[in-house]
Amino acid sequence: MGRNFLPAILLSLRITVLQRNCKENSMNSYTKMKLDVIKSVIEELKEVPSGELYAFICGGIDISEYTEIIDFLVAQGSISSKNYLLSWKGNTICSKN
Secondary structure, eight states, X not given: OOOOOHHHHXXXXXXXXXHHHOTTSOHHHHHHHHHHHHHHHHHHHSEEEHHHHHHHHTTTXXXXXXXXXXXXXXXXXXXXXXXXXXXXOOOOOOOOO
């Protein structure tokens, strides 16, 4: 049976809601919320191809911001990325400021 993508679908919906409800929040706050949601989905799935994850959320985030968030999570040691496969490493991270 295939991978359960329910968390990724919920991520897409949550980012859409955040876009509608965060007009007054600063961009840094909005980016931090997206980072937290993406991190939670990768943690839930344990591993997911980066392109498949982005395909679920591309309506709520552009590719440059997605890449920046993934790079940040890799740099913090929360996830690894090898051949575009994102894997949860289980490390706790500090939120992006």
